[in-house]
Amino acid sequence: xxxxxxxxxxxxxxxxxxxxxxxxxxxxxxxxxxxxxxxxxxxxxxxxxxxxxxxxxxxxxxxxxxxxxxxxxxxxxxxxxxxxxxxxxxxxxxxxxxxxxxxxxxxxxxxxx
Amino acid sequence: xxxxxxxxxxxxxxxxxxxxxxxxxxxxxxxxxxxxxxxxxxxxxxxxxxxxxxxxxxxxxxxxxxxxxxxxxxxxxxxxxxxxxxxxxxxxxxxxxxxxxxxxxxxxxxxx
Numbered sequence: 001x002x003x004x005x006x007x008x009x010x011x012x013x014x015x016x017x018x019x020x021x022x023x024x025x026x027x028x029x030x031x032x033x034x035x036x037x038x039x040x041x042x043x044x045x046x047x048x049x050x051x052x053x054x055x056x057x058x059x060x061x062x063x064x065x066x067x068x069x070x071x072x073x074x075x076x077x078x079x080x081x082x083x084x085x086x087x088x089x090x091x092x093x094x095x096x097x098x099x100x101x102x103x104x105x106x107x108x109x110x111x112x113x
Numbered sequence: 114x115x116x117x118x119x120x121x122x123x124x125x126x127x128x129x130x131x132x133x134x135x136x137x138x139x140x141x142x143x144x145x146x147x148x149x150x151x152x153x154x155x156x157x158x159x160x161x162x163x164x165x166x167x168x169x170x171x172x173x174x175x176x177x178x179x180x181x182x183x184x185x186x187x188x189x190x191x192x193x194x195x196x197x198x199x200x201x202x203x204x205x206x207x208x209x210x211x212x213x214x215x216x217x218x219x220x221x222x223x224x225x
Contacts, residue, residue, distance in 0.1 A: 008153075034213075043117075043203055043216030044156075088156070098211050099163065100146065100171060105155035 003027050006089055006104030015113055019076040023089035023104045026070065030102070031094030033065050035074045038086045038106065047087075048074065079111045115140045119204050119217035126194055127225050134189040134220050136204030144207040145187040146171070146214070147179065149200040156203065161211075162187055194224040 006023045013019055021035075032051055036044035048063040050056045056063045062075040072091075076083055086108045090101040117138045126132055138145065146161040148171075158171030160179040168181050176198055178190040187206075191198060201221050205214040 004155075006155075041219070043205075043218050044214075045216065046213050049213060092211055099161050099169065100158045101156075101211055101214060103148075103156040105153060 001026065002105075003102050004089060004091060004104045007107055008105055010108040010110055012110045012112060013079055015079060015081060015111055017079050017111070019079050019083070019109060019111075021074040021076075021087050021089075021107050021109070023072050024070055025072075025091060025102075027091070027093070027102070028067075028070070029093040029095075030091040032092045033063070033072050034090040034101065035061075035063060036088040036090060036103075038088060040085075044088055076109075079109075081111050081113060084109060084111050115215070117204055117206055117215055117217035119202075119220045121220060122218065123221050125223045125225065128195055129193050132191050132194060132222075134191075134202055134204075134222070136187045136189065136217060137185050138187075138204075138206040138215070139185065140206065140208070140215065141184065142206035142215070143184070143209050144211060145181065146205050146211075147177070147187070147189050148203045148205065149173065150203060150219075151200050159189070159202075191222075194222075196224050198222065199224050 035047045038044040053067045060077045064073040086106040088106045089104040143164045147159040148156040162168040162181040204217040
């Protein structure tokens with residue numbers, strides 16, 4: 001079983017829709033949670049970064065962490081065609097010697113006109 | 114422009130022919146790492162370097178070597194490539210530890 005599970009999609013939505021992307025995880029030591037966006041033929045780029053539980057909002061994007069359920073979400077409001085990309089969740093433990101991020105496999109999102 | 118630069122971006126090679134993928138960052142970052150990305154498996158860490166003095170294996174180090182002789186460069190070496198190393202490779206860096214990673218554009222390697 002993978003430490004981080006993510007539905008690969010593809011997820012197709014019309015422009016203006018609210019999108020919900022999710023990841024579940026099994027390692028209770030994870031404390032830092034991130035969402036990366038990856039356009040085709042590009043490297044991942046950081047979208048959102050949260051520590052521990054709670055919500056964080058940045059424009060049209062909202063990240064939620066529910067540590068009791070080991071579940072994280074990314075919501076995109078008023079989705080645009082430019083949001084079409086693969087979204088990767090990533091996590092790390094809260095130790096000074098943490099050496100890596102553990103990634104989900106990514107969800108491919110297509111926003112149609 | 115702050116960036117991580119990888120070369121080559123695309124490479125087709127044959128089994129056993131040594132190759133090096135270069136990685137350079139201009140942000141004075143301490144931490145650097147290599148990941149490979151495969152369908153259904155996601156990004157998996159190959160090697161990482163916390164700073165110039167500390168380099169260690171990640172989850173999938175077999176068949177790879179790295180070198181961190183100076184802060185800005187972190188080349189990935191495939192001494193004897195095999196077809197199962199056909200993949201999309203990403204170099205990433207971070208200011209300190211594994212926090213916010215900045216990724217390169219990727220290097221697509223095919224080993225025949």
